[in-house]
Amino acid sequence: MDLGFPLSSSELVRKCIAILGIRGSGKSNTAKVLGKELIREGFPLIVIDPDGEYDFQEALRIDNFNLDPEFAVKDVLERKRSIIIDMNEWNDEAFNFLFKFLDIFWNLSKKYKANVFLVLEEAHEFIPQGERTKISEEITRVALRGRKRGIGMIMISQRSARVNKDVLTQSEIYFLHKVVHPVDFKVYREILPLKAREVSDTVKSLDVGEALFYMNGRVEKVKIRKYEESAGNTEAVENLA
Numbered sequence: 001m002d003l004g005f006p007l008s009s010s011e012l013v014r015k016c017i018a019i020l021g022i023r024g025s026g027k028s029n030t031a032k033v034l035g036k037e038l039i040r041e042g043f044p045l046i047v048i049d050p051d052g053e054y055d056f057q058e059a060l061r062i063d064n065f066n067l068d069p070e071f072a073v074k075d076v077l078e079r080k081r082s083i084i085i086d087m088n089e090w091n092d093e094a095f096n097f098l099f100k101f102l103d104i105f106w107n108l109s110k111k112y113k114a115n116v117f118l119v120l121e122e123a124h125e126f127i128p129q130g131e132r133t134k135i136s137e138e139i140t141r142v143a144l145r146g147r148k149r150g151i152g153m154i155m156i157s158q159r160s161a162r163v164n165k166d167v168l169t170q171s172e173i174y175f176l177h178k179v180v181h182p183v184d185f186k187v188y189r190e191i192l193p194l195k196a197r198e199v200s201d202t203v204k205s206l207d208v209g210e211a212l213f214y215m216n217g218r219v220e221k222v223k224i225r226k227y228e229e230s231a232g233n234t235e236a237v238e239n240l241a
């Protein structure tokens with residue numbers, strides 16, 4: 001696949017991938033480019049989207065939580081269709097749906113063992129360090145035990161130090177975008193096999209869309225390409241301009 005740099009999807013299946021960095025550093029753009037390429041190569045995604053910003057044309061967007069969660073799970077596992085769970089409303093109804101969905105997904109994934117990816121935006125909100133949320137146990141289970149069931153995870157956060165450590169440290173692949181705060185440098189230093197000074201110097205100099213890509217013990221500075229919004233949206237924006 002082409003992310004602006006080449007990467008093989010076979011390296012990613014069933015793995016946990018973390019995308020970290022400050023606000024506006026390009027995390028969601030990276031996740032969208034990566035997600036779109038995975039869909040193209042036949043891997044369905046389940047996107048937990050708290051800001052309603054994901055728009056993959058191939059995906060079913062769920063923002064009406066009267067839908068049968070089992071039907072949605074089977075859409076992914078059986079019909080290989082990606083789904084976006086719109087958590088924009090952030091209410092009990094949305095969380096109840098998400099909880100049921102994740103529970104059924106976990107149970108059925110044992111039977112299907114389909115290679116899918118769970119994309120978790122603003123991961124610190126759902127799996128905060130030292131705190132429980134309505135779905136933190138469900139997500140933790142997927143991160144810790146999902147590999148055998150075919151499940152990979154892509155977690156995204158601007159607050160790396162606030163993401164549950166047990167989950168974050170399951171990651172084998174990292175896109176480390178720019179950070180500035182000492183707390184975040186500390187997290188990066190724990191991840192990267194580089195000298196402390198080297199970490200802060202390189203990370204400070206990263207531009208939007210650039211990241212340190214870490215996989216298999218190797219660190220590489222990469223530039224991720226810009227995500228192309230779907231045709232419909234681009235047109236709408238152009239019409240406004």
Ligand SMILES: Nc1ncnc2c1ncn2[C@@H]1O[C@H](COP(=O)(O)OP(=O)(O)OP(=O)(O)O)[C@@H](O)[C@H]1O
Pocket residue numbers: 021022023024025026027028029030158208209210223224225226227
């Ligand atoms: N690789 C890139 N090439 C060009 N523009 C980019 C790239 N990555 C991000 N941008 C642009 O920078 C802006 C911020 O990117 P993005 O929304 O991905 O940041 P973020 O890290 O997810 O921020 P937040 O923490 O607020 O969610 C967007 O307008 C986006 O289009």
Ligand SMILES: [Mg+2]
Pocket residue numbers: 027028029
């Ligand atoms: Mg974002």
